[in-house]
Amino acid sequence: MEVRVEGQMVEGQAGDSVAAVLQKALSGKKFKAVVAARAAAGAEELLDLSSPVPAGCTGLEPVYADSPEGLQILRHSTAHVMAAAVKQLFPKARVTIGPSIESGFYYDFDVEKPFSSEDFPAIEAEMQRIANAREPFTREELSKAEAVERFKAMGEDYKVEIIEGIDADTVSVYTCSGFADLCRGPHVPHTGFAKASKLMSVAGAYWRGDEKNRMLSRIYGTAFADEKALAAHLKQIEEAKRRDHRKLGRELSLFTFKEDVAPGMVFWLPKGMLVRTILEDFWRKEHLKRGYDIVQGPQLLRVETWQKSGHYDHYRENMYFTQIEEDAYGVKPMNCISHMLIYGNELHSYRDLPQRYFELGVVHRHEKSGVLHGLLRVRQFTQDDAHIICAPEQLEGEILEVIHLIRDLMNLFGFEYKVAVSTRPESSIGTDEAWESATSALVQAVEKAGLPYTINEGDGAFYGPKIDVRLLDCIGREWQCSTIQVDFTLPERFDLTYVGQDGERHRPVMVHRAIMGSLERFIGILVENFAGALPTWLAPEQARLLTVTEAGDEAVAGMVEELKALGIRAQADTRNEKLGFKVREAQLAKVPYILVVGEKEVQAGGANVRLRNGDNLGLKSVAEIAALIRTDAEEPFKQGGMRYSFA
């Protein structure tokens, strides 16, 4: 037979292994990096190097260890190596599953005493020993009955449960370093590939991800094709840590948490609140320009109201309750009820529609103690929430407008984003017809906007389907922010109507939507994305004027006043410190414009301009500096297609 490998034709005998054929075509160096192969271009199934070339195969595509697919195989194999090491050191541990994940792999074990990171050195040493031994992975096919018997004999009950759930006649088992594991494969040819690995953390995880099941002990690890790639990955983790908004929030004096006073609730410090205020002001203006009305409802509503809306039945565990005199009240977890009551406050004509109510609404949700995370997951947060009440025929157009607003906001910050449409969940209210028409309105609007999207089956809200938008930050992480939800239930429960052209009462449709999602979360994401160096329009301090000696104090005071008069957030640093020290502090505070005023500058009536990236623009007059800062601040708005101009 003749087989094509990377453009070369190679002669082979029937029954030759994949490795034998590849070895003829590839240089020794290249062949060493191959972990698996596929028999035909685009084929799903991957082959082990040790498996025979399938009959009729005309081409083999090698999969290299450093390719995304190769890495997956490598990591999965490393998970096996880790399990082998663990079984060696802790013979009583029972194995469950050990897949590769985005940045590495994990393996879940059932052990009496959960693992701790103190166990890592021993496990890692054993893994290195196995890797150095370059032991082969061997594959065998067993009937289900045989496999069940075998794993039962080993006491691996979890594996037995998995095998019994597999819908096939035979299963494959891989053995490596004396450790046999149920596995689809493929695997790297030998354990020598698992050399560049590192155990990362331990965690509890439920068997099959169900919190009713037994808690297993999970070990996370990662592995790469070589030490260099592993080191680069570890460096990137450091980079993410460097950007952590909790760290930067403290260093830049933006916000703080008082765990003993109010866990999961933010204390905004002056600088952070300034950032937030700038963002809020901009966002209110943008909404006014786009035809929204700004409203505000109460923080507490009587429990009966929550019962009427359905929140009490579907969302009670996440709500806080209190009492005023004899009456029970619920703290609002959402803003929609007030908005509907505001709509219902007067009779509406079809001419009034759509009504768009916008509120920077403070909501409280009881989040379980283990899930709180800085600004990204809190118990009290502010939604940039709006409810659009419109006639059914206006629905699609309104959704499209919201999508445009999302697009413009993402462009403003240079975020890319992904769209997903979520459909009806199990716990839900409303008729099938209503769900279908609402889901189709969402899909149509997304298609009209020309955006690629995915479908999340069963992930909708209890009252209707939704569109979720995840933004991608500059180091490739995804964040859920925007959401657009159609609701046909609440207008009915609160008997909202409008008078149509025909003089009859009609039922409007409602859209819940939030673009930033939560201001707290959004600001946390901004801080991480920009590593604290917020764009000039959002920077709490846009310019800092530094004196060299106290001879510059007077000139600096004058310049600060001038800049402030021009709408620029400027501050003076006239402390009795050396210039180098002040520059360092301004730089660490991520102030975009660092203005140095010494003897020369006082003479010339200006300042020396240094940017936070270290560039020095030389001497400039106050007017020039002001123009520079204003242009810089307005630039993103022009690029982002915002209707609101920063000026």
Added chain:
RNA sequence: GCCCUUGUAGCUCAGUCGGUAGAGUGCAUCCUUGGUAAGGAUGAGGUCAGCAGUUCAAUCCUGCUCAAGGGCUCCA
């Protein structure tokens, strides 16, 4: 809520194999008038997360509670 780890000065962290604690940084005062990422000195600052227990004695050992970090489940 569950699993692992952690909780010492505003921040970052040492430390005490049980005898109530220390550094750097920040803060205050003084000296220094210095040109683009850290000038020097002195001083103030701690119920060692909280509550119980063991002990002559607990910041240290044990238990519980609270909170944080990493996960699981859930979610904006």
